[in-house]
Amino acid sequence: MMDVVNESKERINTSRETRQGEKFPLLAAADKEKLVQRYHPDYRAEAYRSLRLGPNQGERTVHELADLLEGESPLVRERSTLSPDRSVDLLIIGGGGAGAAAALAAQPLGVKILLATKLRFGDSNTVMAEGGMQVAIDPDDSPVQHFADTLRGGQMKNDKVLLKTLVEEGPAAAKWLMDLGVLFDREDDGNLSLRSGGGSSRPRLLRCKDYTGLELMRVLKDAVLNEQVEILEFSPAVELLSDESGACAGAVLRNLDTNAYIVVSARTVILATGGIGRLHIQGFPTSNHFGATADGLPLAYRLGARLTLQDTFQYHPTGAIFPEPMAGILVTEGIRSVGGQLVNASGGRFVNELETRDAVAAAVIRECQEGRGVTTPSGRVGVWLDMPMVDRINGPGTLEKRFPNMIRQISRYQIDIRRDPVLVYPTLHYQNGGIWIEVNGESAIKNLFVAGEASGGIHGRNRLMGNSLLDIIVYGRRAGRSAAERAKSIANAGLTLGHLERFEAERKKGGGEAKVISPMLFPDYVRKEEKVKTR
Amino acid sequence: MEDGEGNGTMAAPLAEVAVEISGQRYVVPEAITIIQALWAAGRRTLHGVGCLGGVCGACPVSYRLPNELQAKTGLACQTLVQEGMSVLTLPSDPSKGARYVLPSHLPEKKDLFASYPETRRCTSCNACTLVCPQGIEVMGGVRAALNGDFAACAEKFTACVMCGLCAMVCDVKILPHRVGLWSRRMHGAFVPKPPQLVTRLAEIRDGRFQRDWEHVLQDSAEGANSPAM
Numbered sequence: 154m155m156d157v158v159n160e161s162k163e164r165i166n167t168s169r170e171t172r173q174g175e176k177f178p179l180l181a182a183a184d185k186e187k188l189v190q191r192y193h194p195d196y197r198a199e200a201y202r203s204l205r206l207g208p209n210q211g212e213r214t215v216h217e218l219a220d221l222l223e224g225e226s227p228l229v230r231e232r233s234t235l236s237p238d239r240s241v242d243l244l245i246i247g248g249g250g251a252g253a254a255a256a257l258a259a260q261p262l263g264v265k266i267l268l269a270t271k272l273r274f275g276d277s278n279t280v281m282a283e284g285g286m287q288v289a290i291d292p293d294d295s296p297v298q299h300f301a302d303t304l305r306g307g308q309m310k311n312d313k314v315l316l317k318t319l320v321e322e323g324p325a326a327a328k329w330l331m332d333l334g335v336l337f338d339r340e341d342d343g344n345l346s347l348r349s350g351g352g353s354s355r356p357r358l359l360r361c362k363d364y365t366g367l368e369l370m371r372v373l374k375d376a377v378l379n380e381q382v383e384i385l386e387f388s389p390a391v392e393l394l395s396d397e398s399g400a401c402a403g404a405v406l407r408n409l410d411t412n413a414y415i416v417v418s419a420r421t422v423i424l425a426t427g428g429i430g431r432l433h434i435q436g437f438p439t440s441n442h443f444g445a446t447a448d449g450l451p452l453a454y455r456l457g458a459r460l461t462l463q464d465t466f467q468y469h470p471t472g473a474i475f476p477e478p479m480a481g482i483l484v485t486e487g488i489r490s491v492g493g494q495l496v497n498a499s500g501g502r503f504v505n506e507l508e509t510r511d512a513v514a515a516a517v518i519r520e521c522q523e524g525r526g527v528t529t530p531s532g533r534v535g536v537w538l539d540m541p542m543v544d545r546i547n548g549p550g551t552l553e554k555r556f557p558n559m560i561r562q563i564s565r566y567q568i569d570i571r572r573d574p575v576l577v578y579p580t581l582h583y584q585n586g587g588i589w590i591e592v593n594g595e596s597a598i599k600n601l602f603v604a605g606e607a608s609g610g611i612h613g614r615n616r617l618m619g620n621s622l623l624d625i626i627v628y629g630r631r632a633g634r635s636a637a638e639r640a641k642s643i644a645n646a647g648l649t650l651g652h653l654e655r656f657e658a659e660r661k662k663g664g665g666e667a668k669v670i671s672p673m674l675f676p677d678y679v680r681k682e683e684k685v686k687t688r
Numbered sequence: 689m690e691d692g693e694g695n696g697t698m699a700a701p702l703a704e705v706a707v708e709i710s711g712q713r714y715v716v717p718e719a720i721t722i723i724q725a726l727w728a729a730g731r732r733t734l735h736g737v738g739c740l741g742g743v744c745g746a747c748p749v750s751y752r753l754p755n756e757l758q759a760k761t762g763l764a765c766q767t768l769v770q771e772g773m774s775v776l777t778l779p780s781d782p783s784k785g786a787r788y789v790l791p792s793h794l795p796e797k798k799d800l801f802a803s804y805p806e807t808r809r810c811t812s813c814n815a816c817t818l819v820c821p822q823g824i825e826v827m828g829g830v831r832a833a834l835n836g837d838f839a840a841c842a843e844k845f846t847a848c849v850m851c852g853l854c855a856m857v858c859d860v861k862i863l864p865h866r867v868g869l870w871s872r873r874m875h876g877a878f879v880p881k882p883p884q885l886v887t888r889l890a891e892i893r894d895g896r897f898q899r900d901w902e903h904v905l906q907d908s909a910e911g912a913n914s915p916a917m
Contacts, residue, residue, distance in 0.1 A: 273780060276738035276746055290888045297900040304908055313908060317901070324888045331881060334790065334873025336842060345882045364847060367743045371850060372876075375869055379787055387734070409734055442739040478720045478768070482741065557847060561823070562742055565766055675734075678727040 158475065158576070161498050161527045165537045165574045168500040173545055177505045185512050192515035192522070194579075195465050195614070200435050206664030207656065208459040208597070217432040218463065221451045223664065224671030226653055228392045233405055235394070235648040237418035241267045242640040244404055244417050245633075246390045246449070247425030249277025250366070250622070251605025253373035254629025255423050256382045257333075259637035266382050267417060269406050271389035271444045271674065275374040278428050278442050278606065279625060282366025283485035283558065284350060285358035286626075287619035288323040291347055294355035296320040303620060306352040306509045307585075307613020310462065315611045318592050319620070319627050326626040327359060335372045337361055349490050350618035352509035358619045363485050363558040369622060388415060389448060389674055392653070393422065393456045393601070396646035401456060401601035403648055409674075418648055420640040421600045423632050424449040425625075428606040429466070429584045431676040437581040438481030440469055448672035449607040453588045456652045458596040461609040462586025467616055470495070470513035471538050472580025475529040476566050481580045484538055485559060486510070486618045492546040496537040496574070497525040503536075511615040514579040527576055535578040540570040583621065585612050594632030600639060604632040705771040722749055722764040722775055736777050742766040745851035748778040748821070761853050762821045781852025785866050795874035797836045800867070807834060807867055809860040816854035816864045822847045826854045826864045833871050841871035 180188065190196050201213045205223060214222070243259055245252045248270030256268050268274070289299040299320040304311050327345075331337070337359045338346040347356035361368035378384070387409040394403040394416075401422050406415040426449030430441025439445070454460065471486070473479040489495075489506040495513070497503050497520045504516035517536055520526055526534040540559075544551050552560060552571050563570050587609030594602040605625040612620060660667065705718045707725060714729040723740065726733055738746030747764035754772035764777065786803035800807060807830065816826035829844035845868030854864040891897070 272738055273744075273746055276744045278739075280744050281739050281741045290882075290884050292884060292887070295897055295900060296892065297897050297904050301904055301908075309908070313905065317905075321892060324885060324892060327885060328881065328889065331879075331885075332790075332877060334876035336846075336872055336876040336879075339879075339882065343880060343882055344884045362846060364743070367849065368846075368872075371848070371869055372873055375785060375873065378785060379789065381787070440741070442741070442744070443733075443737050476719060478724060558743070561847075562766065565768065678724075679732055680728050680730050 158527060158529060162537070162574060164500040165496050165539055168496070169539065169542060169545065172494060172496070172502060172539070173542065175502065177502050179505050180508060180512060185508065188519070189511050189515045192518045193511055194435050194437070194468055194518075197435065201464065206659045207454050208457055209463060212463070214463045215434050215466070217434045218429065218447060218450065220668045221447060221671040221673060222454045223667060224451055224669045225667035226392050226455060227670050228405060228650060228653065229657060233414040233416060235416060235650070237403065237648065238416050239267060240418040240645055241265045242420050243423065243636050244269065244419035245423045245425060246404060247427060247605070247607070248274040248384070248386070249425060249427050249605065249625070250279030250369055250373060251625040251629035252423070252425035253370070253377050254626050255425060255604055255633030255636070256377050257373065257380065258630040258633030260380045260382060262634070262637040262641065264637045264640050267385060267419070268377070268382055269385040269388045269390065269417070271387070271409070271448070273386050274377075274384050275370050276442060276444065277370065278445055279366045279622070280370040281440070281442060282369070282622050283363040283483065284487045285348065285360030285365045285619045286327070286622035287350070287353065287357045287617065288327045288359055288623065289320060289355070289357055290324055290327070290345065291355055291357065294357055296323065298355055299323065299357060302353050303617050304613065306617040307615055309613065311613035312610035314592050315590070319611055319623060322627045323623055326623060326630070329630070330369065330372070330626065333372050333376050335361075335368055348487065349507065350486055351489065351507045351513065352617045358490070360487070363487060363556045366622065389672070390452060391672060392650070393452050394648045394650065395456060395652045396649060397651070399457065399652060400599035400646070402646040416648065418645045420643050420645055421602060421636040423594070423602040423604060423636050424453060424588065424607050425604045425629065426607045430581045432673070433676070434466055434581055437468060437579065438472060439581040440472055440481055440483035441581070444675065446673040446675060447584070448674065449603065450588065451671040453596060453598070453601065453603065455656045456598050456601060458598045458601060459589045460587065461589040462614060463609065465585040465614045466581060467510055467583035467585055468514045468579035469582035470510055470517050470579050471577040473563070473575055474533040474535045474578045475576040477529070477531045479563070479566050480533070482562065483580060483582070484575060484577060485556070488538065488540055488543060488556065488559070491551065491555070492543050494539045494542050496539050498527045498536070499525065509615055509617065517577070517579055521578065529576060533578060535576040537574040538577045539574040541572055541574065544571055583616055585609070585614055585616055592631070593635035594628055595635065600643070602632040602636045604629045705769055705773070707769050707772070708774040710775070710777055716769060719768055722767050722769060723747060725769045736764065736780060740765045743849050745849035746780045748780070748851045748853050749775050750778055751775045761819045763849070763851065766821070778853070778856070781850060781855070781865070783852055783855050783863050783866065788870070790873065790877045794878050795838050795871070797834070799874065800833055800870065803870055804863060804867055806861050810834060810862055811860060813859060815857045815859070819853045819857045821851060821853065822849060824848060829868050830862065830864050833867050838871040838875040841868060842875040845869065845872060
């Protein structure tokens with residue numbers, strides 16, 4: 154079996170010369186739609202079901218998320234007192250990029266903030282973002298062009314008001330980050346070095362080598378700590394709290410080390426709980442961090458906040474699959490934006506590598522389903538991502554200069570991406586939809602704001618590369634500002650679980666049994682056998 | 689193709705290796721990371737696990753291989769187990785950064801010493817460089833900062849994941865990773881803004897794109913597939 158992989162790899166290495174310079178046309182709109190609908194995992198009917206209760210009752214989502222949304226709050230069986238342990242103006246739940254940006258925007262307004270997070274402050278999907286941040290600053294580019302590209306990429310399903318604000322505030326967001334000390338790569342003339350991503354008609358990606366998210370998160374975290382915002386780590390929210398009118402009034406956190414509840418009264422709450430990768434939707438591996446379990450979605454849903462586009466997910470086309478322990482690890486789209494090619498088992502290309510992610514992922518799945526993939530010893534099937542082509546096109550040393558993180562990560566598995574291609578298959582990467590918000594970040598429930606991946610609408614049914622880092626900054630700051638302003642105009646309210654009683658009453662009226670307790674908090678990878686092997 | 693087990697466990701049986709983790713011996717599949725080995729050994733992880741992608745710095749470990757005297761360091765999510773390996777998991781960076789505001793001038797050495805005075809004590813022992821899981825030339829970065837060359841220091845710390853291993857081994861209690869971040873922010877905040885960004889901000893302020901917006905919003909409202917741009 155190993156020989157099959159090696160033989161195929163040799164074919165890639167020998168066909169490189171003929172593939173260099175070969176043009177592969179972009180798909181016509183109708184063909185792309187057909188490809189996506191036939192092969193993209195979002196269109197597998199058996200993976201979906203209708204929600205039986207809650208604000209989106211009757212609408213579809215995947216089983217894994219439906220179970221959590223219809224799940225039972227831990228407080229149904231294990232009641233906590235509702236007398237507040239802490240009383241603050243603004244509670245931010247989530248310590249990734251969106252939560253940090255919200256804190257920095259709220260702090261100058263003079264509100265008392267508590268930022269609670271499940272792991273450590275900064276452990277998030279933000280820190281892992283490799284590709285960059287889209288901002289339309291090239292003289293040949295414009296926010297309008299950025300809008301049009303993103304709308305096309307999102308299958309025209311984006312919320313246009315949210316999207317217009319995103320792209321218009323992009324340049325100001327970039328300046329704000331630079332004022333905080335974020336270092337983006339520059340050209341010799343002092344201008345920012347810009348690159349294209351899939352679906353972008355102009356070079357628009359700001360980046361810090363392939364460490365863009367790390368650079369942002371390092372700086373944001375340092376800035377928040379310097380502002381002396383109070384941080385509570387290892388304390389995820391397990392339920393939100395409502396006042397008599399049904400508005401959000403705080404949250405119940407759980408101290409993960411003692412299992413004790415911490416009841417927080419807050420005038421406003423920002424959910425910045427991030428993504429869903431660790432749900433392993435449809436069995437896919439994931440590129441996401443250990444805590445990406447969609448916690449904010451069931452919390453908001455039980456409180457009555459409507460979701461939007463909750464049926465669509467992004468499967469990043471190039472997750473490594475071999476050797477086995479590398480499964481899910483992302484190979485940045487940046488590689489394809491500078492000439493990296495996707496090649497099937499027989500050594501041929503099969504898609505333009507800069508189609509949007511939904512189309513590239515669908516094309517990879519098509520190749521594998523139709524027998525043109527390469528099978529690994531552990532039974533996974535994938536196609537080759539030819540990275541040595543990058544140095545061949547752009548000159549030796551390009552990979553080393555531009556993708557030091559990629560080289561380092563993959564070298565741990567004895568693969569040198571400057572010499573050899575890597576086997577890839579789509580990996581669960583991003584939740585395209587989420588909790589519905591208006592342009593100031595407020596959800597359908599008063600005083601509950603949402604920012605970042607937990608929110609939905611901005612990206613339509615398929616996010617373009619580099620738009621999520623922009624999203625967390627623009628909408629993190631907007632949510633921070635509006636939640637802080639609101640907090641200054643209202644008082645802390647009486648705490649109730651009235652929303653939970655209504656949710657459970659709805660369940661009794663035909664919502665079916667809860668299958669799980671939610672939020673999930675962590676995936677369970679621990680081996681269950683009683684007896685652990687020793688030698 | 690999708691195996692239903694995600695990234696946690698193996699799809700097919702592999703050869704096995706014997707390892708010792710924090711004083712207990714386990715036999716686990718070979719060629720998995722130390723974090724995956726903890727799971728395979730039935731251990732729950734909460735502290736000391738984060739992004740699983742080698743960039744959050746939550747999972748530093750020290751390990752020793754058979755017949756090697758010198759212990760090595762690494763990140764548990766990025767280090768593969770080997771036969772006879774003995775692993776000690778280490779705490780995530782416990783150090784606290786100095787409190788500072790970005791000054792309104794280009795950084796000088798005295799600004800660094802106001803935030804991190806102990807940096808002066810560097811004896812050039814190079815322990816920080818040897819221990820860095822990212823292969824950063826840590827001591828070189830600290831020496832550059834000591835010379836007031838914050839741009840050079842910033843460049844050297846580009847790949848820093850703030851795991852804090854360098855600070856743990858520093859004999860004179862320097863916090864090299866924090867000196868690196870300080871230098872990056874100070875340097876970054878005062879590099880002149882890119883001309884193309886300055887121009888674009890002015891254009892947006894002056895309403896330069898108003899007409900284009902009207903067109904594109906109208907086109908997309910009519911459900912046109914490809915707004916003519």
